[in-house]
Amino acid sequence: MRIVVLAGGIGGARFLRGLQRAVPDADITVIGNTGDDIHLFGLKVCPDLDTVMYTLGGGINEEQGWGRADETFHLKEELAAYGLGPEWFGLGDRDFATHIVRTQMLGAGYPLSAVTEALCDRWKPGVRLIPMSDDRVETHVAVTLPERDPAGAAGERKVIHFQEYWVRLRASVPAEAIVPVGAEQAKPAPGVLEAIAGADVILFPPSNPVVSVGTILAVPGIREAIAEAGVPVVGLSPIVGDAPVRGMADKVLAAVGVESTAAAVAEHYGSGLLDGWLVDTVDAGSVERVEAAGIRCRAVPLMMSDLDATARMAREALALAEEVRTP
Numbered sequence: 001m002r003i004v005v006l007a008g009g010i011g012g013a014r015f016l017r018g019l020q021r022a023v024p025d026a027d028i029t030v031i032g033n034t035g036d037d038i039h040l041f042g043l044k045v046c047p048d049l050d051t052v053m054y055t056l057g058g059g060i061n062e063e064q065g066w067g068r069a070d071e072t073f074h075l076k077e078e079l080a081a082y083g084l085g086p087e088w089f090g091l092g093d094r095d096f097a098t099h100i101v102r103t104q105m106l107g108a109g110y111p112l113s114a115v116t117e118a119l120c121d122r123w124k125p126g127v128r129l130i131p132m133s134d135d136r137v138e139t140h141v142a143v144t145l146p147e148r149d150p151a152g153a154a155g156e157r158k159v160i161h162f163q164e165y166w167v168r169l170r171a172s173v174p175a176e177a178i179v180p181v182g183a184e185q186a187k188p189a190p191g192v193l194e195a196i197a198g199a200d201v202i203l204f205p206p207s208n209p210v211v212s213v214g215t216i217l218a219v220p221g222i223r224e225a226i227a228e229a230g231v232p233v234v235g236l237s238p239i240v241g242d243a244p245v246r247g248m249a250d251k252v253l254a255a256v257g258v259e260s261t262a263a264a265v266a267e268h269y270g271s272g273l274l275d276g277w278l279v280d281t282v283d284a285g286s287v288e289r290v291e292a293a294g295i296r297c298r299a300v301p302l303m304m305s306d307l308d309a310t311a312r313m314a315r316e317a318l319a320l321a322e323e324v325r326t327p
């Protein structure tokens with residue numbers, strides 16, 4: 001079975017581990033979000049691609065869901081000693097090696113998709129990981145700076161990099177606008193449209209529907225390819241009981257005028273894209289509203305508490321896909 005998954009960071013990576021457990025013989029292609037990418041110390045950092053690669057390759061820091069296990073931060077400390085910022089983004093020594101290899105290969109002219117393939121040669125994630133685009137896309141967020149913020153005057157309106165909003169500000173102020181800079185000019189990376197066209201099923205894991213899955217869909221051609229693929233598209237809600245399971249998805253959902261509920265996220269994706277939607281059992285009351293939006297809906301446990309629980313979720317998603325598959 002050929003499965004295509006649009007994945008962001010931590011939630012997407014954890015779901016993929018359960019999917020691999022559920023269907024070990026499946027051919028899984030992951031289209032990875034690159035809108036979270038950031039250039040630091042002259043290096044290109046790809047948080048969502050690395051989180052998938054490390055999580056499935058066995059190198060992830062399990063508690064954090066990002067960065068490497070057994071990490072040290074000597075390089076970060078030395079850079080700070082020289083006054084070279086930013087200090088708010090925790091790049092570890094082992095992680096730096098990934099960014100140095102990536103940046104060196106990009107500098108030699110390899111596209112991000114080829115670089116990602118080369119990095120995966122080491123990590124062997126067991127899926128084909130393709131960035132959504134080889135072109136630079138970086139999500140920025142418009143905010144009104146909080147009091148006494150070092151980045152500017154209190155109350156000053158500013159557009160900052162997503163990572164600064166997410167990591168330095170901890171999404172503590174509302175996101176007034178979310179802008180995937182460069183998305184309009186970006187082209188799907190080689191293999192992306194082919195994978196979608198050749199899929200038997202397409203899954204939206206419990207990743208952030210705005211800054212992860214939403215950014216992937218913002219690359220011209222990807223949303224259309226999925227809508228026209230003619231195979232089941234099934235998503236799993238990242239919102240359980242009106243709150244994001246992890247992260248701060250509610251902050252960015254508000255920015256695009258979507259309430260933080262499982263049903264609202266399904267409606268946000270729309271029946272033109274989604275054929276099926278899984279909500280958690282606590283949100284069983286929203287099944288009717290999702291079905292009224294033309295999207296088949298089932299309520300099943302959606303907490304990825306361990307690998308078996310995640311594998312069960314993946315099986316439920318694949319079962320729903322067969323239910324909605326039109327001959």
Ligand code: FO1
Binds near residue numbers: 009036045088095167
């Ligand atoms: N997230 C944090 O909350 N704090 C960090 O210091 C941090 C550093 C970091 C370094 C490399 C990397 O690949 C990810 C990192 N993240 C950090 C997570 C990152 O902000 C998120 O994983 C995604 O961008 C959102 O899904």
